[in-house]
Amino acid sequence: MFVVDIVGGLGRRARNAGTAGVVAIRLSGAVLRAGVSLPRAALGQWWGAFARQIQFTAWDALTLVSVLALLCGAIIIGEANAQAVRLGLADTIGRIVVAAGVREIAPALTALIVAGRTGTAIAAELASARALGEADALDALGVDIIQYYVLPRVAGVAVAAMALTLVFDAATLVGGLITVQALQQMSMTAYLDSVRLALSVSDVYEAIGRGLLNGAGIAMASCVSGLIARRTATEVPRAVSRAMMWSSVVVIGVSALGIMLRVLA
Amino acid sequence: MSAILALTDVLPSKPNAEWADPFTLNVPKGTWTVVRTTPERSHLLARILIGAKETASGEVVVLGRPIGKVSRTERRLLLSDLGVLLDPAGLLSNLSLIDNLIVPAVFRGSKGISLPREHAEDVFQELGIAEYANRRPADVPEDVRQIGALGRALVGNPRLLVLENPIASVRSRAAEDVWRICRALAPTAIITSFRRDEMLYNVADDLYLWDSAGLRRAAVEASA
Numbered sequence: 001m002f003v004v005d006i007v008g009g010l011g012r013r014a015r016n017a018g019t020a021g022v023v024a025i026r027l028s029g030a031v032l033r034a035g036v037s038l039p040r041a042a043l044g045q046w047w048g049a050f051a052r053q054i055q056f057t058a059w060d061a062l063t064l065v066s067v068l069a070l071l072c073g074a075i076i077i078g079e080a081n082a083q084a085v086r087l088g089l090a091d092t093i094g095r096i097v098v099a100a101g102v103r104e105i106a107p108a109l110t111a112l113i114v115a116g117r118t119g120t121a122i123a124a125e126l127a128s129a130r131a132l133g134e135a136d137a138l139d140a141l142g143v144d145i146i147q148y149y150v151l152p153r154v155a156g157v158a159v160a161a162m163a164l165t166l167v168f169d170a171a172t173l174v175g176g177l178i179t180v181q182a183l184q185q186m187s188m189t190a191y192l193d194s195v196r197l198a199l200s201v202s203d204v205y206e207a208i209g210r211g212l213l214n215g216a217g218i219a220m221a222s223c224v225s226g227l228i229a230r231r232t233a234t235e236v237p238r239a240v241s242r243a244m245m246w247s248s249v250v251v252i253g254v255s256a257l258g259i260m261l262r263v264l265a
Numbered sequence: 266m267s268a269i270l271a272l273t274d275v276l277p278s279k280p281n282a283e284w285a286d287p288f289t290l291n292v293p294k295g296t297w298t299v300v301r302t303t304p305e306r307s308h309l310l311a312r313i314l315i316g317a318k319e320t321a322s323g324e325v326v327v328l329g330r331p332i333g334k335v336s337r338t339e340r341r342l343l344l345s346d347l348g349v350l351l352d353p354a355g356l357l358s359n360l361s362l363i364d365n366l367i368v369p370a371v372f373r374g375s376k377g378i379s380l381p382r383e384h385a386e387d388v389f390q391e392l393g394i395a396e397y398a399n400r401r402p403a404d405v406p407e408d409v410r411q412i413g414a415l416g417r418a419l420v421g422n423p424r425l426l427v428l429e430n431p432i433a434s435v436r437s438r439a440a441e442d443v444w445r446i447c448r449a450l451a452p453t454a455i456i457t458s459f460r461r462d463e464m465l466y467n468v469a470d471d472l473y474l475w476d477s478a479g480l481r482r483a484a485v486e487a488s489a
Contacts, residue, residue, distance in 0.1 A: 037338075039371065039372065039373070039374040041371040041374065041381070042371045042372045044371075045368055045371060045372065129357075132353065132355060132358065133351065133352075133353035133354070133355035134355040134356070134357050134358070135355070136317070136351060136355055137349075137351055137353075137354060137355025137356070137414075138355070138357075138369060138372075139317065140315050140317060140344065140349040140351050140427075141344065141345075141349055141369040141373060141417070141418075142341045142342070142343075142344030142345035142347070142369075142373040143341075143369050143372045143373050144341060144372070147372060148372055
């Protein structure tokens with residue numbers, strides 16, 4: 001299949017020659033071009049796939065992410081509180097939660113949850129579509145498989161990961177608040193003031209940006225992993241494992257990029 | 266008659282013991298051509314015809330365009346004028362049979378179809394499988410699935426049908442009806458197959474046998 005061969009060729013080159021960055025840029029370009037040239041008649045189908053992707057990635061994972069974020073906030077406060085109070089730095093609690101939880105842990109942990117739940121599902125689905133000849137059949141009918149398979153998944157997972165990152169951020173702060181109250185070492189007002197002082201609008205923008213980048217990167221890595229699979233059933237678990245590995249690289253890369261940009265700023 | 270499909274001295278890109286000699290074939294407009302050969306050659310030939318496999322040499326001209334040399338976008342536009350059924354048929358398992366006709370049609374731009382659903386329903390009606398339209402491929406018998414996949418190739422009034430091992434599980438009498446309807450909907454077709462199919466030979470204009478001795482024309486009646 002022509003398109004899959006191209007994507008497969010790109011994937012092999014990335015593995016063999018270490019040109020993953022070039023592959024990512026070219027694939028991003030292909031996805032953008034596919035978005036621009038999407039036939040008007042297909043918009044209804046496309047929105048349906050996009051909405052289903054958001055539902056699966058964000059809505060269905062909301063409870064899991066919220067509980068993890070509450071626990072995360074509680075753990076950060078639990079660890080930091082005793083030291084901070086002992087050193088007379090209680091007003092830094094909010095700063096610690098924002099720096100550790102909101103800026104670093106929330107985007108990375110959310111992205112890893114998305115990679116584990118959604119990325120692997122996408123890779124398995126597309127590798128199965130390859131094994132069953134579905135992707136080849138669509139290509140043979142003149143359907144752009146990037147438009148059909150990749151575009152709604154990349155857009156849907158990007159939006160969903162962004163929303164989940166914001167939810168994770170909010171729940172982490174709530175988890176911290178509950179823990180502070182439970183430990184009775186700081187008033188609610190003092191905690192909220194401390195958080196407000198530490199939090200800035202740029203933190204929200206960063207969370208949005210990292211969520212979108214993580215989501216799009218995970219979806220693209222997973223789609224490529226599925227679409228380069230050979231046409232056998234045994235390729236499905238290999239595609240899943242490859243997707244998880246590549247997604248982890250994306251998450252770490254985006255985290256590193258975030259830190260670099262913050263240092264430069 | 267002008268050739269709607271022309272293969273000249275074609276060799277596959279990867280060396281292949283079964284396909285070692287250059288392959289030449291013309292399919293004139295308004296004819297149905299069947300190439301009976303081995304499974305591997307049938308598989309390769311069908312994919313080379315639609316530009317899904319590259320060639321080492323020679324030229325494949327489909328509807329006047331060299332399909333192996335055009336850009337990705339041009340290839341997709343060219344394919345939207347064809348009706349293609351490969352083996353395996355690759356019906357999308359998460360869609361109903363009728364949506365398997367509609368979704369590819371809308372994603373490739375619905376060329377020539379103003380109302381994809383109505384058009385797909387008409388095709389199903391003609392092929393006699395309308396009662397299965399809203400079932401998923403896994404929930405229908407194999408022969409219905411194969412006719413549904415053939416229906417997908419017929420949506421959009423293709424100028425050329427490219428079929429690989431079509432409707433092998435369909436009973437003879439039903440197959441005869443299906444082929445008659447296909448012939449009416451698609452005037453020109455090339456079918457590659459490794460199976461002997463008398464019903465198909467009955468509607469074909471030209472039958473070629475392609476074996477180790479090369480490609481040779483066979484009398485349709487004699488082969489049947």
